[in-house]
Amino acid sequence: MSSEVPRQISMVAFMQAQNCSNYVGSWRHPATMNDFMEPEYYQRIARTLEDGLFDMAFFDDRLAMPDIYGADHRETVAHGIRAVKLDPTPVLMAMAAVTRKLGLGATCSTTYYEPFHVARLFATLDLMTKGRVAWNVVTSLNDSEAENFGRDAHEEHDLRYDRADEFLEVVMGHWDSWEDGALILDKQGDRFADPQKVHRLDHAGRFYKSRGPFTVPRSRQGNPVILQAGQSGRGMAFAARWAELVFAAYPNLEIGKKQYAHLKGAAEAAGRDPASVKIAPAVKVFVAESEALAREKYEYAGSMGKPIDALALLCEVLNVDFSSRPYEQPFSDEELAAVSWHSLRDQVIRVSGKKNPSVRDFVECSGRGTIKEGPAFIGTPTQVADQMQEWFESCCDGFVLQATSMPGTYEEFVRLVVPELQRRGLYRKAYPGETLRDTLGLERPAARDWRRYS
Known part of the structure; x- marks a missing residue:
């Protein structure tokens, strides 16, 4: 009899370190908590997600307020349109302090940061969480972000991805610097580490120069998991080369099937095992004891927009x-x-x-x-599980859950939907290991593995 573990749904919570979820209307919902500038807000959610055996909480981010409409920030501030944007990495650590297995992902831009900084930040986060961190790679969006970093305008789309490719080469190169087993820690013999197992990068490319050697040894999961959400042709090519978990935007099931097949094929064409690239579309869930009540929740949440x-x-x-x-x-x-x-x-x-x-x-x-942006699964726990199962069996490896009230969306999903998915054998009943890679079913990479796909 085969001992292979059956394929199960990966669940990711779509988080923002701000006054609302990705759905702006969520801050207006009476059930949403208002203490979003305090650690307890995020820690409550973290505990709920770990109780619900989520793979990860992932933080989206922008580097500017939405202030392009009317070339002014006042409407954004007045209406709370993602007006507050905390740095997600300290928030991530506040959540790490109250959890043991939950994965934690944060966004960081390749356009406005330096590779060495990002490499050191995420390698350190990964050590401090004992191997539970992921980096969501973005190239940023607009001129407002450029102006916050002293530039006149945002770079052209494909050029940003060209820069991002080299950025990843530098980051991954630094993460390779310390081989496994480099640390000796022999106090008697005064041998801290083996210098033959610590390497300097000496990168000099089109966009970046970075010497090294890197100053952070490898974590127990090797290096942080790479997340990406590119949906354009160039973005998908980037994801096919680098991403281990792709956040997708499927407007419907049929388009989802095509995008899933395309991205898996692109990963294979890049020399990678398609199974090593997980794809999770963003969805909203409205669940209740009856379908009528679930639809009432949907309509009410929609009225907040x-x-x-x-x-x-x-x-x-x-x-x-x-x-x-x-x-x-x-x-x-x-x-x-x-x-x-x-x-x-x-x-x-x-x-x-x-x-x-x-x-x-x-x-x-x-x-x-x-509320109509992206698909929504609406109904009883059985009905929602039916919809999730149909998608999972045809066009995805998991889901990114978008909240419409905080923390209610997550609490309801854990209380009502998770048990039904577990009953069907589609969802874990315990975390399989200690690291995020264990949870996602991803192999621990050896140093320089990524170079095979370059």
């Missing part, structure tokens, strides 16, 4: 100011080529059926800032 949310968030991710533009005026080819988020642009073109969509099309077809 405001039109200004959509406008501010679209301007943020597209790097375009909609405020003075006629609502029905189509964007020109040149204007569409200049937008920052290619995958969202392509989604709107596909859904609207228009080669040159308008502001109205972007608002109505993207769902940005509303």
Whole structure:
């Protein structure tokens, strides 16, 4: 009889170190807690997620307020449109202090930080959590972020990914610097470490120079897990080369099947085992003891959204100011080529059926800032589990759960949905090991393994 562990759902909590979840309306929900600037807020959620055997809590991030709409921040501040953005890495450590097995991921930009800094930060976090950390690699979005870092404008889309490829080579190269077993710690013989097992990088490339040697030995999981969410063609190529867990955006099941097959195939073409790349679409869940009550929760959460949310968030991710533009005026080819988020642009073109969509099309077809952005599983625990099982068996390896009230969304999912998934054998009943790689079913990489795919 085979002893192979059956494939099970990976669950990731989509977190923000800010006043709301990724759904802006969540801060207006009466059930959402208001102590988001205190560690207890995040620690409550961390305990719930670990009780529910989630793989990981993952923090999205931006490096600027959404202030492109009207070239002003006042609407953002007045309406709480992701107006507060704490650095996610100290928040991650506050959650680590009250958990033992929960994975913890944070976002850090390859466009506005330096490779050595990111390598040292995440390697240290990984040691301090005993191998539970992941880095979400982003290239950032807009001119507001550029201006916060002393630059006049955000770099062009594909150039950012070219830079990110080299950034990863430098980071991974530094993470390779200390071989396993380099530390000796022989006090009697005055041998702290073996210098033959500690190497200098001496990288000199198109974008970066970084010498080394690195100053942080390898963690028990080898190095942090790499997360990525690129959905454009260039973004998917980047994910196929580097990502171990990909956060996907599936508008529906049929498109999800195509994207899943495409990304798995791209990973294989890059020389990687497709099973080593996990893909998890972002979803919302509204669960209750009856379908009617679950739909009532959905409608009520949707009423928390405001039109200004959509406008501010679209301007943020597209790097375009909609405020003075006629609502029905189509964007020109040149204007569409200049937008920052290619995958969202392509989604709107596909859904609207228009080669040159308008502001109205972007608002109505993207769902940005509303409860309708992305799929929602609605119903009783059995009904929600049915929907999750259908997706899991056809187009994903797990899910990224988006909250619409904090911490209620997570608490309800753990209380109502997790037991039903466990009953079906689709969800773990205990963590399988100590590190995030153990939880995700990923092999511990040896130093320089990544070079096989370069």
